Amino acid sequence: xxxxxxxxxxxxxxxxxxxxxxxxxxxxxxxxxxxxxxxxxxxxxxxxxxxxxxxxxxxxxxxxxxxxxxxxxxxxxxxxxxxxxxxxxxxxxxxxxxxxxxxxxxxxxxxxxxxxxxxxxxxxxxx
Amino acid sequence: xxxxxxxxxxxxxxxxxxxxxxxxxxxxxxxxxxxxxxxxxxxxxxxxxxxxxxxxxxxxxxxxxxxxxxxxxxxxxxxxxxxxxxxxxxxxxxxxxxxxxxxxxxxxxxxxxxxxxxxxxxxxxxxxxxxxxxxxxxxxxxxxxxxxxxxxxxxxxxxxxxxxxxxxxxxxxxxxxxxxxxxxxxxxxxxxxxxxxxxxxxxxxxxxxxxxxxxxxxxxxxxxxxxxxxxxxxxxxxxxxxxxxxxxxxxxxxxxxxxxxxxxxxxxxxxxxxxxxxxxxxxxxxxxxxxxxxxxxxxxxxxxxxxxxxxxxxxxxxxxxxxxxxxxxxxxxxxxxxxxxxxxxxxxxxxxxxxxxxxxxxxxxxxxxxxxxxxxxxxxxxxxxxxxxxxxxxxxxxxxxxxxxxxxxxxxxxxxxxxxxxxxxxxxxxxxxxxxxxxxxxxxxxxxxxxxxxxxxxxxxxxxxxxxxxxxxxxxxxxxxxxxxxxxxxxxxxxxxxxxxxxxxxxxxxxxxxxxxxxxxxxxxxxxxxxxxxxxxxxxxxxxxxxxxxxxxxxxxxxxxxxxxxxxxxxxxxxxxxxxxxxxxx
Numbered sequence: 001x002x003x004x005x006x007x008x009x010x011x012x013x014x015x016x017x018x019x020x021x022x023x024x025x026x027x028x029x030x031x032x033x034x035x036x037x038x039x040x041x042x043x044x045x046x047x048x049x050x051x052x053x054x055x056x057x058x059x060x061x062x063x064x065x066x067x068x069x070x071x072x073x074x075x076x077x078x079x080x081x082x083x084x085x086x087x088x089x090x091x092x093x094x095x096x097x098x099x100x101x102x103x104x105x106x107x108x109x110x111x112x113x114x115x116x117x118x119x120x121x122x123x124x125x126x127x
Numbered sequence: 128x129x130x131x132x133x134x135x136x137x138x139x140x141x142x143x144x145x146x147x148x149x150x151x152x153x154x155x156x157x158x159x160x161x162x163x164x165x166x167x168x169x170x171x172x173x174x175x176x177x178x179x180x181x182x183x184x185x186x187x188x189x190x191x192x193x194x195x196x197x198x199x200x201x202x203x204x205x206x207x208x209x210x211x212x213x214x215x216x217x218x219x220x221x222x223x224x225x226x227x228x229x230x231x232x233x234x235x236x237x238x239x240x241x242x243x244x245x246x247x248x249x250x251x252x253x254x255x256x257x258x259x260x261x262x263x264x265x266x267x268x269x270x271x272x273x274x275x276x277x278x279x280x281x282x283x284x285x286x287x288x289x290x291x292x293x294x295x296x297x298x299x300x301x302x303x304x305x306x307x308x309x310x311x312x313x314x315x316x317x318x319x320x321x322x323x324x325x326x327x328x329x330x331x332x333x334x335x336x337x338x339x340x341x342x343x344x345x346x347x348x349x350x351x352x353x354x355x356x357x358x359x360x361x362x363x364x365x366x367x368x369x370x371x372x373x374x375x376x377x378x379x380x381x382x383x384x385x386x387x388x389x390x391x392x393x394x395x396x397x398x399x400x401x402x403x404x405x406x407x408x409x410x411x412x413x414x415x416x417x418x419x420x421x422x423x424x425x426x427x428x429x430x431x432x433x434x435x436x437x438x439x440x441x442x443x444x445x446x447x448x449x450x451x452x453x454x455x456x457x458x459x460x461x462x463x464x465x466x467x468x469x470x471x472x473x474x475x476x477x478x479x480x481x482x483x484x485x486x487x488x489x490x491x492x493x494x495x496x497x498x499x500x501x502x503x504x505x506x507x508x509x510x511x512x513x514x515x516x517x518x519x520x521x522x523x524x525x526x527x528x529x530x531x532x533x534x535x536x537x538x539x540x541x542x543x544x545x546x547x548x549x550x551x552x553x554x555x556x557x558x559x560x561x562x563x564x565x566x567x568x569x570x571x572x573x574x575x576x577x578x579x580x581x582x583x584x585x586x587x588x589x590x591x592x593x594x595x596x597x598x599x600x601x602x603x604x605x606x607x608x609x610x611x612x613x614x615x616x617x618x619x620x621x622x623x624x625x626x627x628x629x630x631x632x633x634x635x636x637x638x639x640x641x642x643x644x645x646x647x648x649x650x651x652x653x654x655x656x657x658x659x660x661x662x663x664x665x666x667x668x669x670x671x672x673x674x675x676x677x678x679x680x681x682x683x684x685x686x687x688x689x690x691x692x693x694x695x696x697x698x699x700x701x702x703x704x705x706x707x708x709x710x711x712x713x
Contacts, residue, residue: 033296034292034295034296034299035268035269035295035299036269036271036299036303037274038269038271038274038275038276039226039269039271039276041274042226042227042269042276043225043226045227046224046225046226046227049227050224099225100225100226103218103221103222103224103225103267104222104225104226104266104267104268104269105265105266105267105268105290105295106264106265106266106290108266108290108291108292108295109292109295
C-alpha cells in the first residue's frame with residue numbers, strides 16, 4: 001500500500017491546506033455513496049481528535065466540518081506552524097482516515113482509494 | 128391504453144428495465160414492510176437477517192448501539208467459538224473507535240452482550256464448518272439516523288473475501304432501514320418506560336391520597352371540585368352532605384343552609400386568586416351541640432409545573448377533622464375553669480388570714496418597740512420571735528399574691544374561651560393610667576429604667592380601666608422579665624386618628640421570627656437560645672390580646688434593631704365591635 005509523500009515541498013500553509021482538503025473531499029466523494037455522509041464526517045473528525053495530542057494544530061479539523069474550512073483562514077489561524085509541519089499533520093490525518101476505513105470495511109474501499117489520494121497529492125505538489 | 132398498444136410503445140430493452148425496477152421495488156417494499164412492522168429490537172434483528180441473508184451468507188451479525196450505555200447484540204447464523212466471539216468484539220471495539228464512540232472495554236462488552244439467535248433465519252452450513260473459529264471477513268457499517276451515528280452493524284464471516292463493494296452498497300441501504308427501525312424502537316421503549324414510570328407515580332400518588340387521614344379536595348381553575356379522596360368524602364358524609372363519588376360539583380351549589388360550605392367555597396375563590404389560607408377552623412356541625420364537628424382547613428393555589436400561567440390551574444384544600452381536639456380543649460377549659468374557681472375560695476381565705484396575722488404581729492411589734500425603748504442596752508440587736516414570724520408571713524403573702532395572679536390568669540382564660548370576657552367601661556385618662564403602671568413597675572425593678580413618653584396632651588378614653596391596666600402591666604412585666612440584664616424600657620403614648628397607640632420598647636432578648644407567629648397563643652412561652660426558663664404560664668399576652676380585641680383595638684409586636692422588642696396596642700376612643708375575622712371561628 002503506498003505511503004503518503006514524506007517531505008512535501010509546499011510553500012505556504014494555504015497551499016498545504018488546499019491540497020489536503022481536496023484529498024479529504026476526494027475521500028468524501030468515494031466513501032459517501034458507500035457508507036453515507038455522516039460516516040465520512042465522523043471518520044475525519046475522529047481521526048483529527050486521535051491525532052491532536054501529536055499535532056495540536058489539527059484541532060480545527062476536529063471542531064469544524066471540513067467542508068466549512070477556508071484555506072486562507074488557516075494561513076492566519078496557524079501563524080506558528082510551518083507548511084511542512086502542517087503537511088506532516090495532515091498526512092498523518094489521511095493515514096488515520098485510511099486506517100479507520102480499513103477497520104470498517106477491510107480492503108473493500110481503503111487500498112484503491114489510498115492509491116488515488118496519494119496520486120492526487122503528488123500531482124498537486126508538482127510545479 | 129390496451130396491452131398491445133402498451134407493448135408497442137415500449138421496446139424489449141425498456142420492458143426488461145421496467146421488470147428490473149419492478150423487482151427492485153418489490154424487494155425494497157418487502158424489506159421496508161418488515162422493518163416498519165418491527166415492534167421491538169428483536170423484530171428488527173429478524174428483519175435485518177432476512178434482508179441480508181437474501182444477499183449473501185455470513186457467520187454472524189452484530190449490532191452495537193450507543194444510547195446511554197453501549198449495548199451489543201450478537202446474532203450468530205451458525206455456532207461460534209469463544210475465540211471467534213472474542214475476535215469479533217475486538218474488531219467491533221476498534222471500529223467503534225473509528226466512528227468516535229467513547230472507549231469500550233472488550234471484556235465488559237462480551238460479558239454484557241445479548242445473544243439473539245433466531246433459529247428460523249439461521250443458515251446452517253455443512254457439518255464440517257459447524258463452529259467458526261477465525262474471522263475471515265469483516266464489514267462494519269455505521270447505523271445512521273438523520274446524520275447521527277447511533278451504532279454499528281457488524282457482519283463477520285469465517286471465509287475470506289465474503290464482502291465486496293457491491294455488497295457493501297446494498298448492505299448500507301439495508302443498514303439505513305435497520306437504523307431507523309432501531310431508533311424508532313429505542314424511542315418507543317423510552318416512551319413506554321416514561322409511561323410506565325408516570326403510571327407508577329400516578330398509582331403511588333393515588334395510594335397516598337387514598338390512605339391520607341386528612342381529607343383532600345382538588346378543584347379545577349374555575350373552582351369546580353374535580354377530585355375528593357376517601358377521607359374528604361367521609362367528612363362530607365359525616366356532615367350529611369350527599370355527594371356522588373366521581374362527579375364534579377361546585378361547593379356553592381350544594382351549600383343550601385350550610386354556611387361552612389359557603390365559607391369553604393369563598394376560601395377556594397381566594398386561593399384561585401393566588402392566596403394561600405392556612406389553618407382556618409370551620410364549624411360544620413350544629414353550634415348547639417356540645418362539641419360540633421369542626422374542620423381545620425388549609426387551601427392553596429395549584430400552579431402548573433411550568434409556572435407560565437399567572438392564574439392557578441386549580442386549588443387543593445386539606446380538611447382535617449379537629450373535633451376530638453376541640454373536645455379535649457373543651458374538657459381542659461372546663462377543668463381549668465372549675466379548678467381556678469375552686470382555688471380562688473381557699474386562696475381568698477389564706478390571703479385574708481395572712482393579712483390579719485401580719486397586722487396583728489405588726490401591732491405587737493410596734494408595742495414591743497415602744498417598750499424596747501425602756502429596755503436595757505444588753506437586749507439590743509436580738510431578733511424577736513414575732514419579727515421572724517412577720518418575715519415568714521410576708522413570704523406567704525407574696526407567694527399568695529403570685530398564686531392569685533396565676534388563678535386570675537386562668538379565670539381570664541376561661542372567660543376568653545367561653546366568650547364571657549365582659550368589659551366595665553368608663554372614661555379615664557390613659558396617660559395617668561400609664562404613669563401609675565410605670566411607677567408600680569419601676570418600684571419592683573431597680574435594674575431597669577422605665578421612661579414614660581407622652582406625646583399627647585389629651586388622653587381621655589372610654590374603656591375598661593382595670594383590663595387596660597392589666598394589659599399595660601403585662602407588657603411591662605414582659606419587658607422587664609425578658610431583659611434579664613436590665614436596660615431601658617420606654618413607654619410611649621401617642622394619639623392617632625382612630626384613637627391611641629401605646630408602645631413599650633425594651634432592650635431585652637428580642638423575639639425570633641418563629642416566635643413572632645405564636646407569641647399571642649395561649650400557653651406559649653418564649654425561650655431564648657440558652658434555653659433559659661422564664662417564669663409564667665404563657666397566658667398574659669393571650670388574655671391581653673383578647674382584652675384589646677374586645678375593645679376593637681389591635682395588638683402586636685416587632686423586633687427592634689439591634690436588640691429588644693417593641694410591643695404595642697391601639698385603643699379606639701371608645702370600644703367598637705370589630706367585623707368577624709377569617710381567623711376567628713367561622
